[in-house]
Amino acid sequence: MITIKHLTKEFNGRKVLDNLNLELPDGKMTVIIGRSGEGKSVLLKSIIGLLYPTSGSISIDNKEVTRLSERERETFYKTCGYVFQFAALLDSLTVFENVGLSLLEHGLKEEEVRPLVIEKLALVELHSDIMDRYPSDLSGGMRKRVGIARTLISHPSIILYDEPTTGLDPITSRVVHELMRDMQKRLKVTSVIISHDLEVFKYVDYVALLYEGNIKYFGEASTIWESDNPYIYQFIRGLTTGPIQQN
Amino acid sequence: MRTVKSVFTKGLRVKELALQMKRIGVDSSSVIVLSTLSSGFALALQSYAGLSRIGGQEMLGVIVAWGMTRELGPVLTAIMVCGRSGSAIAAELGTMQITEQVDALRTLCISPFHYLIVPRILAGTLIMPFLTLFGMFFGILGGYLFALITLTSSPEIYLVNIRNFLTLGDIVGGLIKSCAFGYIIAFVGCYKGFQTTGGARGVGLSTTQAVVVGCIAILIANYFLSVYLWKAGL
Numbered sequence: 001m002i003t004i005k006h007l008t009k010e011f012n013g014r015k016v017l018d019n020l021n022l023e024l025p026d027g028k029m030t031v032i033i034g035r036s037g038e039g040k041s042v043l044l045k046s047i048i049g050l051l052y053p054t055s056g057s058i059s060i061d062n063k064e065v066t067r068l069s070e071r072e073r074e075t076f077y078k079t080c081g082y083v084f085q086f087a088a089l090l091d092s093l094t095v096f097e098n099v100g101l102s103l104l105e106h107g108l109k110e111e112e113v114r115p116l117v118i119e120k121l122a123l124v125e126l127h128s129d130i131m132d133r134y135p136s137d138l139s140g141g142m143r144k145r146v147g148i149a150r151t152l153i154s155h156p157s158i159i160l161y162d163e164p165t166t167g168l169d170p171i172t173s174r175v176v177h178e179l180m181r182d183m184q185k186r187l188k189v190t191s192v193i194i195s196h197d198l199e200v201f202k203y204v205d206y207v208a209l210l211y212e213g214n215i216k217y218f219g220e221a222s223t224i225w226e227s228d229n230p231y232i233y234q235f236i237r238g239l240t241t242g243p244i245q246q247n
Numbered sequence: 248m249r250t251v252k253s254v255f256t257k258g259l260r261v262k263e264l265a266l267q268m269k270r271i272g273v274d275s276s277s278v279i280v281l282s283t284l285s286s287g288f289a290l291a292l293q294s295y296a297g298l299s300r301i302g303g304q305e306m307l308g309v310i311v312a313w314g315m316t317r318e319l320g321p322v323l324t325a326i327m328v329c330g331r332s333g334s335a336i337a338a339e340l341g342t343m344q345i346t347e348q349v350d351a352l353r354t355l356c357i358s359p360f361h362y363l364i365v366p367r368i369l370a371g372t373l374i375m376p377f378l379t380l381f382g383m384f385f386g387i388l389g390g391y392l393f394a395l396i397t398l399t400s401s402p403e404i405y406l407v408n409i410r411n412f413l414t415l416g417d418i419v420g421g422l423i424k425s426c427a428f429g430y431i432i433a434f435v436g437c438y439k440g441f442q443t444t445g446g447a448r449g450v451g452l453s454t455t456q457a458v459v460v461g462c463i464a465i466l467i468a469n470y471f472l473s474v475y476l477w478k479a480g481l
Contacts, residue, residue: 050350074356081354088351090343102355105362150355 001026002047002158002190007056008213009042016042018213020056024206029184029191031200031221033235034210035244040194041085043210044160047192048082049073060158081151085162087143089135089150095121096131099150120149123186124179141172148179152187159183161193165200177203198236209235211244263366271332271367271433272374276381278327283315283382286323287389290314294390295399308405309412311390316417320383322469325428328371328378329461333436336367337457340440341450349441359441368433375429376422383421420481424472428465435461 002024009017016039024030032040045051047058049065058065060080068076089098097104099120100113118128124145135143144164151159161180165173181203184191193200201207201221209217209232216231227233234242294310340363343349352359387409394400439457443449 045350048354050353077354077356082351084347084351086346088347090348090351091346102357105355105357150351154355 001061002192003057003059003062004043004047005057005059007043007046007058008054009039009046009051010054015213017046017053020210020214022208022215022218024190024192026190027184027188028206029181029193029204030206030208031193031195031204032208032210033195035235036196038210039213040210041162044082044162044192044194048080048160049076050082078154079156080158081154081156081160083144083147083151083159083161083164085164085166087135087147089143089146091135094132094134095138095146098135098146099153101150102154116153117149120152121146123152123183124149125175139172141168141175144168144176145179148183152183155187156189158190158192161191161195163194163196165195165197170199173197173199201236207232211235216243259369260362260366264370267366267370268374270335271328271370271429272378275328275331275378278331279324279378279382280385282323282327283320283386284389284392286319287311287315287386287391288393289389290319290386291390291393291400292397295393299399304400305404306408307394307400308387308390308408311405312387312409312413313417315383315386315390316413316421318421318469318473320386321379321421321424321428322465323386324379324382325375325425325432325465326462328375328429329432329435329465330458332371333432333457333461334454336433336436337440337443338450338454340437341443341453344441344443345446345449364437364441367437368430371429371433372426373429375425375432379422379425380418383418416481420476423476423481424469427468427472431464431468432461435464 002022004020004022004024007017007020008015020043032043034040042051046053047065049068053066056066060076065076090101093101096114096117099117100108103113103116104110117131121128121131126142126145126149130138130142135146138146148164164180165176168176177200180191180193183189191204193204201224204221207217207219207221207224208215211231217227217229219227219229219232224232224236230243233239234244240246291307291311294314295304295307298304298306298310340349343363349359349363352362391402391405394402394405436457439453439460443453
């Protein structure tokens with residue numbers, strides 16, 4: 001269980017997250033939605049420790065993660081994976097080196113890492129013949145899948161996805177959504193997704209709406225279209241009138 | 248100190264170090280040859296013009312050699328490498344920063360300091376003496392070519408005077424300076440790269456700042472190092 005209590009994050013005196021409280025259930029997929037610039041990525045990066053909160057706490061399985069030492073953080077990163085918006089593959093490395101990077105850097109030999117990389121690429125439906133290609137030779141969808149394979153190599157129990165379908169065509173988006181759901185079902189991981197794509201509701205268990213630095217709605221995805229919460233009602237229908245103000 | 252500590256605690260990535268030495272050093276060699284050769288030529292010409300007023304033309308060789316080994320060689324090489332490699336380091340790391348590649352390393356339990364900064368700083372510090380030695384040689388060669396082409400000074404006397412008056416200390420002093428300059432170039436490039444924010448404009452800004460700050464730091468460090476080496480008898 002990821003538990004976030006009274007989380008506040010300020011940038012130059014501006015509160016992006018303001019006393020935010022949220023509980024993300026184990027082994028489930030939760031999507032966090034909200035307007036652009038509401039702080040969704042800030043929330044995700046705070047969970048994984050890439051950003052430090054101004055105040056408040058984030059605990060995973062009752063372990064506080066905002067005040068970890070460097071050594072504890074290394075162990076934490078083995079249990080928590082992050083899929084970046086544009087995959088963030090290292091462009092000077094091949095697909096094999098990108099996916100196996102964490103293992104290679106921690107002393108495993110290439111011949112030990114190779115079968116593991118092939119296995120993870122197969123999980124994301126990529127063939128091993130792309131292993132010697134560079135990220136610049138791959139399509140956007142392939143890059144995202146390589147990014148997911150790179151995250152899976154350390155067997156995380158939690159995966160955070162930052163807008164995994166941004167910039168992808170509807171067919172590739174569907175492939176990525178199905179892949180995320182498949183990962184969650186097969187590997188029993190807890191998934192937290194940031195998305196603007198309403199199609200994601202078909203694949204996730206829970207939906208959280210972030211507005212003005214706080215969670216205004218949290219509920220099951222299956223009943224979201226019946227919800228009378230004014231924030232979620234306005235947001236998912238794209239209405240211009242309602243409690244969510246235009247920028 | 249953190250760089251040295253990182254090498255001892257996490258090991259040295261030899262392959263990456265060799266790659267960075269090639270990028271910073273070998274790939275800069277043609278620029279160094281052209282700039283030091285032409286500077287040596289110009290230094291010889293100006294020195295000859297001055298020396299001829301006091302009848303000291305025969306000292307041309309050693310004047311050029313002292314200039315190239317103690318000052319121009321290390322400083323000119325460092326400024327050329329700063330423009331070429333310092334900017335490249337800042338641009339590469341800056342692009343990695345804004346495309347979240349640095350954050351990706353952190354989430355993979357890889358220290359960006361050990362993975363990205365240590366090999367560049369070590370490569371810069373270790374390769375600069377070799378580049379500088381290269382620059383010193385071509386600078387002196389430039390002066391020799393001046394003597395040979397213009398025939399205003401005897402090429403033989405040019406070489407004899409260098410043999411008689413240039414000491415190992417002159418060269419060693421220049422090489423000590425070059426180690427410090429290599430460290431400055433890589434450190435400033437890495438620092439500015441890691442400080443990059445705000446997209447393509449930010450990368451451009453970091454690149455420019457890496458060159459400007461690097462060059463100024465080299466010139467200031469050169470003064471203090473010259474004073475220190477002079478007091479140390481070099």
